[in-house]
Amino acid sequence: MTIEPRSDTPTLVEDLLLLLFQPASGTIAGENTLFYVLGGAVLADLALGGHLSTTDRGRVSSVADHPPTDDLLRSAWNYLAEKPRGVQTALAAIGPPLRGPVLERLIARGDIDQEPRRVLGLFRTTALRDGRTERRARLLADVRRVLVDGAEPQARVAALAALLSASGTLPQFHREIPWTSPVISRAKEFEQGDWGADAAGAAVTRTVTATVVNNAVAAITVLPRG
Template structure:
C-alpha cells in the first residue's frame, strides 16, 4: 500500500528524534489538503472552482483515505450546494493530523511515546521508527526541485501542497526559500497531469493560502 500524500507531509513535519510536530498549524492544513488531493487523484472527489464533491463513493482500499471519504460524503450531503474546499480544510485539519499520525504508526513508520513536559504535562510524541521511507521521499523532492528532474503527478501535487502551506524549511532544510520558489511555482503550474487534476491542484493550493491567511490575521488581531 503506497504512502499517501498526507503521510508524506506528516513525515516531513515530525522531528525524527523527538517526535514533535514542527510548524504544526501549517502542516495540519497541508495534511488535510493531501488527503483531499489523493482522493482527487483516485477519482473519488472532484475539486472545481474552489468547491468539492464526491464523484465516486467506492472505497480506495486505503483506510486513511476511505475514512475521510465517508466523512466528506456525509458532510457534503447535508449541504445545499457543493461545499467550498476551504470549509472542509477548516473543519478537518486538526482531525486529519491525528488520523494521519495513527496511520503512520499502524504502518510501523513512527512509534508512539508518552512523555511529560516539565515533568507534569503529558504529551504524545511520534519519533521515527523506520527511516527508509522518509529518505526516499526527500531524495525524490530534491531530485525534482533542486536537480530539475521531471515530477510525476503525485510528486507535483506534493510540491504544490508544500509550497502552498509554506513548508519549505521542512522539505528543504538549509535551502533559502527564494532560491527554490521559482521552481516550486513552475512545478505547481506545470503540465504534469491531466487538465482536471491540474485545476484541482491549483484550487487546493489557493484554498490553503486562503485559510492560512485567515488564520494568521485572526491570530494577530
C-alpha cells in the same frame, strides 16, 4: 475514533505528515496551520484518484458512485457528497480531526516510533522519533529532486511540494532542501498549480487537483504563523 492502517499505498496525507515530522526534535513542523495543510492533502488525494470534481466558483464535490476505498478518504468523500462546498469550508471541516488518526497510522506502519520517557524523573510520557522504514528520507529525496534539481514531478510529489511550501515550513528543511531563491521560486510555481504536463495523467484530473491545491494554498497562506 481510531482509523486502522491499510496495507496498500499510504495516503497523501500520511506522506505529508511524515515529511512534516522533525526527527531531531520529535515535533511536527507547522502545527499552527496543520489542520488546513492535512485537509488540503486529503482533498488533493481525492482529486488525484478521480473521486472529486469542481463546480462553479471553485466549489468541490464528490464524484457520485466513485468512493475511495481508504476509510480516512471515504469520510471526506461522504462529507463532500452531501453538497458542493467551498474549499476553505471543506478544509475547516475535514482537517481538524486528522492529526491523531494519521499519526497513529504512521506509528503502526513503523514510519515513526514512540519512545517512553519520564519528565522530571516522575511523569511518564512518550516521545516521537524516526521510524525504521526510511520512508521519510525517500519522500524528502523526491521533493528535493523537484525543488532543487528541477526534475519533472509526479502528481503526488508536486502536491506534496505545494502543500509543504504553503505550510511555511520549508525553511526548516534547509539541510536537505537549501532555502535559496531558485527553490523558493520553484515552490511558488507548485503552489500556483504549475506542475508540468506530466504531473497528472488526464487533463481533467490535473485541472481538478491543481484547483484544489491552489485553493487550499490560498487558505493556508492567509493564516497566522505565530
